[in-house]
Amino acid sequence: MPASPARQKARRQAVPDSAYPRLLLAWYDRHRRALPWRALPGQAADPYRVWLSEIMLQQTTVKAVGPYFEKFLARWPSVAALGRASQDDVLRMWAGLGYYSRARNLFACAVAVSRDHGGAFPDTEVGLRALPGIGPYTAAAIAAIAFGRHCMPVDGNIERVVSRLFATEDALPQAKPKISQLALTLAGEARAGDSAQALMDLGATICTPKKPACALCPLNEDCAARARGDQETFPRKAPKVTGKLRRGAAFVVTRGDELLVRTRAEKGLLGGMTEVPGSDWIAGQDDTIARQQAPALPGVARWQRKPGLVNHVFTHFPLELVVYTAAVPARSRAPDGMRFVKIATLQHEALPNLMRKVIAHGLGDGKPIRR
Numbered sequence: 001m002p003a004s005p006a007r008q009k010a011r012r013q014a015v016p017d018s019a020y021p022r023l024l025l026a027w028y029d030r031h032r033r034a035l036p037w038r039a040l041p042g043q044a045a046d047p048y049r050v051w052l053s054e055i056m057l058q059q060t061t062v063k064a065v066g067p068y069f070e071k072f073l074a075r076w077p078s079v080a081a082l083g084r085a086s087q088d089d090v091l092r093m094w095a096g097l098g099y100y101s102r103a104r105n106l107f108a109c110a111v112a113v114s115r116d117h118g119g120a121f122p123d124t125e126v127g128l129r130a131l132p133g134i135g136p137y138t139a140a141a142i143a144a145i146a147f148g149r150h151c152m153p154v155d156g157n158i159e160r161v162v163s164r165l166f167a168t169e170d171a172l173p174q175a176k177p178k179i180s181q182l183a184l185t186l187a188g189e190a191r192a193g194d195s196a197q198a199l200m201d202l203g204a205t206i207c208t209p210k211k212p213a214c215a216l217c218p219l220n221e222d223c224a225a226r227a228r229g230d231q232e233t234f235p236r237k238a239p240k241v242t243g244k245l246r247r248g249a250a251f252v253v254t255r256g257d258e259l260l261v262r263t264r265a266e267k268g269l270l271g272g273m274t275e276v277p278g279s280d281w282i283a284g285q286d287d288t289i290a291r292q293q294a295p296a297l298p299g300v301a302r303w304q305r306k307p308g309l310v311n312h313v314f315t316h317f318p319l320e321l322v323v324y325t326a327a328v329p330a331r332s333r334a335p336d337g338m339r340f341v342k343i344a345t346l347q348h349e350a351l352p353n354l355m356r357k358v359i360a361h362g363l364g365d366g367k368p369i370r371r
């Protein structure tokens with residue numbers, strides 16, 4: 001059973017985030033996968049083996065890579081030996097592993113390391129990224145595993161673990177920088193490479209996309225998504241945008257500490273949910289026409305247009321709303337079919353996400369409305 005939210009909170013206060021690397025490493029020391037390219041405990045990692053495996057593992061499974069890795073290592077035991085090979089030989093040995101541009105880049109990289117770096121891989125992410133075929137993930141993986149640099153490679157597996165651990169609500173791909181920052185908090189300063197491999201193993205074997213084995217996870221007591229019981233819904237993904245853009249206006253009207261709302265019709269999109277008054281949402285909506293659909297409120301001299309827009313994506317169409325605001329005097333009555341509710345109690349209303357965004361934008365404090 002997950003810990004209760006109160007216990008989670010207490011534990012979070014007792015166990016600082018700096019404990020994550022220690023918990024992860026203790027787990028890794030007991031449960032690390034034995035992989036042909038991995039150094040044994042206490043041994044220094046060989047940059048050539050790390051690089052070779054990381055290039056092969058791009059878009060390919062651990063199981064498929066194993067025999068190819070052994071074959072390459074037997075034929076070309078060092079980067080210098082690989083750099084002296086012919087590209088045709090490398091491509092022949094690679095046959096069956098797919099994505100042949102990787103093989104061409106592998107060979108080009110071996111040549112570059114031999115020719116430009118005296119046969120030694122650069123030991124920083126920046127230096128590694130300058131080599132053919134090495135992108136951000138691979139550079140971070142090699143820098144951490146082979147050179148102990150304090151960095152964390154972040155692939156889909158690690159994004160999943162991190163987004164669950166911290167219950168990251170931001171959707172991918174926009175959430176990538178945030179997830180990378182959070183992932184780095186899981187890397188130990190002293191054993192950065194083992195931290196990276198621990199997280200890789202955790203994502204591959206425990207924190208799987210479906211039915212993660214949370215009971216066996218070393219971070220389970222501190223996992224925010226597990227505490228909520230919705231871990232399988234992470235990472236959040238931005239919905240695919242389909243359909244034509246619709247546009248409209250929303251009107252955020254305050255009366256002191258209250259907000260004007262209404263309930264949507266039972267049938268149809270967001271049926272029965274609470275919203276602020278708004279215009280129709282139609283493709284090619286004209287701003288002036290949308291604004292004319294503002295609620296009739298005696299005492300509103302002029303509407304203020306909030307800078308910026310609120311964007312939202314429904315299954316069948318994306319929506320863009322202009323938000324207008326107005327403050328009405330204390331005695332103003334709500335128009336027919338609408339009501340004023342205390343802003344402080346909005347969390348009790350059936351507010352769809354779109355309206356949460358509209359209200360946060362209209363009230364201008366940028367604060368999310370509590371659920």
Ligand code: SF4
Pocket residue numbers: 161164165206207208212213214215217218219220221223224225226231
């Ligand atoms: S507790 Fe479960 S969801 Fe959370 S990180 Fe561990 S395996 Fe993943």
